[in-house]
Amino acid sequence: MQTGRMRSELISAPGDPARPDEDYASVGLPASGQGGSIVVLDGVTPPATDHGCLHSVPWFTARLGGALSELSVSRRDLTLTEILGRAISRTADAHRATCDLSHPRTPQATVVLARWSADSVEYLVLSDSALLVESPAGTVIPVLDDRLARMPRATLAAHAATDATLRNKEGGFFTAAADPSVAARAVTGTFPRAEVRALTALTDGATRWVEKFGEGDWTDLFTLIRKEGGQSLIDRVRTLERSDTERTFLGRSKTHDDATVVYAEL
Template identity: 75%
Template sequence: MRTEVVSEPGHPDRANEDFAAVGLPACGQGGAVVVLDGVTPPATETGCLHSVPWFTARLGGALTELTVSRPDLTLREMLARTIGGTAEEHADTCDLSHPRTPQATVVLARWSALSLDYLVLSDSALLLESPGGLVTPVLDDRLDRLPRAARATEALVDSTLRNKEGGFFTAAADPSVAERAVTGSVPVEEVRALAALTDGATRWVEKFHEGDWAQCFGLLRKEGAGALVDRVRELERADREERRYLGRSKTHDDATAVFVRL
């Protein structure tokens, strides 16, 4: 197995809110990938004393430990446990009912000698490549399917859509959102390689339309995870005036790409 992990903040003066880890069990069989994209908080009150990087470090660290130490747990069970455990760490000091309490999108992949299990929650992406080269994206597209009018303002999103039925879900303080995640399992021999990407890296496909998921995977395989992030940064710099599309919330976003050859 060979792995490559690249994570770059959207701005050098701002903390990276993403988290990425690759875990290998001591038994030497299988492995796991954990990628979180922390949701940037608004400038207004969030009800929490802690930063998004504080949250993603704790949730991501707990998930990494469980993915390699508890093969008896499903990925949904792991996510529920770690959301609950992280919430307990600051429930006494923070208002965890606030819609903008620290939260993150989640990609998990765990494989053994027999199978590969996966989980995706919100708008990060997992790509699976078959031995024949077919690339299958695993996406939670609920946010993309919502009408633009329903996402007109942050306040509207927070009050009607964020972690609500009919809207979209992130890992925040409610363990039950784990049941909302996109999950599945495939025989491990059907996966030659995989990639986990935060939406700062998926911009190459989803925002700038430089290629499809298969072409994105080809770029990762040929030139590496760093090349994908570099390409996104080049496109962002060329698009500062946002002429190519409307509605981008940030000129630059934290971008994380993990590429694994099994």
């Protein structure tokens, strides 16, 4: 897509073609032509047991993502933290009357939100999706919420069934579900616009290339996307997943996960 001096690419691939993709992604450009935004969500797949909600994860990510996309370009007077809080509230109100939003596995998602203007690039990251920021000199800065990665594996394994003592709890990790106050837990900040040449936002199904398989670092991943595109990254991840028959790298993780890549040259 070409809009003025901006170039962007967006690709999302389901982990299982027989199941709906639970990720959400958008690139927003205001009618004024000033600035823009990126939204990437990774819906959290619930266990087969009851999760207190009549709605699917794609239902949730479509509504939360849609609210974030709209607010990020229409309400430049709000901070990204305020935008996430309002989007969570709006989405919760859409099914509060029919669903148990207090259930620890109520539909939820990780969040990457970036917004730029002529002067600045703002960012917000919640949970284990990633934002990569490239400078004009080619330096790549990863913006990560690493609370989940820092948790001991034994603790995660012990609570994998319910996440009742880990998810959206003190000492655990946080995702966007039904409580707008979680927005304050996100990793946020601002770069001067002159210090940013391009952005890449990815769900953890795509970051596996670095985080699970160790095929390169964040700069290598950014270079791969710039030169070959997001589809090439996802294809490489799928090849690595299929080759890991001994679960050396994947461990307890699902073999294939939904994978989303958004790339934008500002």
